[in-house]
Amino acid sequence: MQPGGGSGHRPAGAAQGAGGGQGGGRGTRPRGAGEALLLAAAPPRPGGAGNWLQYMGAVGSSRVMCDNVPGLVSRQRQLCRRHPEAMLSIGRGVAAWTAECQHQFRRHRWDCNALDDFFVSGSRESAFVHAISSAGVVFAITRACSQGELKSCSCDPKKKGSAKDSKGHFDWGGCSDNIDYGIKFARAFVDAKERKGKDARALMNLHNNRAGRKAVKRFLKQECKCHGVSGSCTLRTCWLAMADFRKTGDYLWKKYNGAIQVVMNQDGTGFTVANKKFKKPTKNDLVYFESSPDYCIRDRDVGSLGTAGRVCNQTSRGMDSCEVMCCGRGYDTSRVSRMTKCECKFHWCCAVRCQDCLEVVDIHTCKAPKSAGWTSRT
Numbered sequence: 001m002q003p004g005g006g007s008g009h010r011p012a013g014a015a016q017g018a019g020g021g022q023g024g025g026r027g028t029r030p031r032g033a034g035e036a037l038l039l040a041a042a043p044p045r046p047g048g049a050g051n052w053l054q055y056m057g058a059v060g061s062s063r064v065m066c067d068n069v070p071g072l073v074s075r076q077r078q079l080c081r082r083h084p085e086a087m088l089s090i091g092r093g094v095a096a097w098t099a100e101c102q103h104q105f106r107r108h109r110w111d112c113n114a115l116d117d118f119f120v121s122g123s124r125e126s127a128f129v130h131a132i133s134s135a136g137v138v139f140a141i142t143r144a145c146s147q148g149e150l151k152s153c154s155c156d157p158k159k160k161g162s163a164k165d166s167k168g169h170f171d172w173g174g175c176s177d178n179i180d181y182g183i184k185f186a187r188a189f190v191d192a193k194e195r196k197g198k199d200a201r202a203l204m205n206l207h208n209n210r211a212g213r214k215a216v217k218r219f220l221k222q223e224c225k226c227h228g229v230s231g232s233c234t235l236r237t238c239w240l241a242m243a244d245f246r247k248t249g250d251y252l253w254k255k256y257n258g259a260i261q262v263v264m265n266q267d268g269t270g271f272t273v274a275n276k277k278f279k280k281p282t283k284n285d286l287v288y289f290e291s292s293p294d295y296c297i298r299d300r301d302v303g304s305l306g307t308a309g310r311v312c313n314q315t316s317r318g319m320d321s322c323e324v325m326c327c328g329r330g331y332d333t334s335r336v337s338r339m340t341k342c343e344c345k346f347h348w349c350c351a352v353r354c355q356d357c358l359e360v361v362d363i364h365t366c367k368a369p370k371s372a373g374w375t376s377r378t
Contacts, residue, residue: 076193085144089150093137097133098112101249109307110304113305114303122288124286127208130205131209132248135216136212137186139245140182146175156176156178179217203271204288211252214283221243255286260273260287307325331367332367338358
């Protein structure tokens, strides 16, 4: 899915998503993120929730389809039966948020590729995953409403008639994204499992889910089209459109870096900051209550695949440097040949023509620890 801007005049079927580079990638490890579609809605059981897409492909009774999806609570099954077409939209949302998560963490030891056993964590990374996955559901459902893919919603019904902004009067037209419906559906579906629990982890997840939903609405923007002689803009038609999902991802990434560690208050009804020097978290902040592991080795309990085989940057001083990425274990270097575009020239009008050139580059990958098997505390 490629990033694209929302618009009341966008073509039917156009999708917004999140692309992303794969820096800091792995040479041999399969990419397992997105395997379980319900990662957008509820923590899977240990061992993974299986591939939701096989259930979404069922064309028979929605009851049969929804009853066979593992990990759903009663409220989620009810919503699934009532809105089976929405589950397909959620599947597209999972693809968008998974790609965005991998993009944001592409230069970090934990790169959003181990999710099946990760949602039970209370770490800073888990806070981000809950927020971005909740945002992905809002984004997908809202987009499906605007594209006429869901029976239960359409364009925002409140954006009708005339209105006024700093530039003057305008008429609502086109198709405004029905963000309120997307948020309402996502809250009912995603939060359903957490509302069954009242422990610190459930409260943390509900808080971060809400922060993710609010982040999508934060970037809802007004777009307008001018009407008049020679584009004089004597009349304007406007609509509200979601921004590219990358903006939501970038915003939540900043919130991840500024996430606030919390502990349960004495009566068990909410949070208080773990360090009194820090401010109380707002509804837009991400919260966590467990310190993150170093993610250097494979550890199923914390959702870590380790960094063995990860590509590192020999010249970097950041998180993707070979020293940091490889946790001091050292790295292997291999020389590979690849075809690249070179000697590109602009030709009037309007084409760019390039030559195919053979380039020899060194690829650095992290060494494995002496014991490369899974670590588990159980």
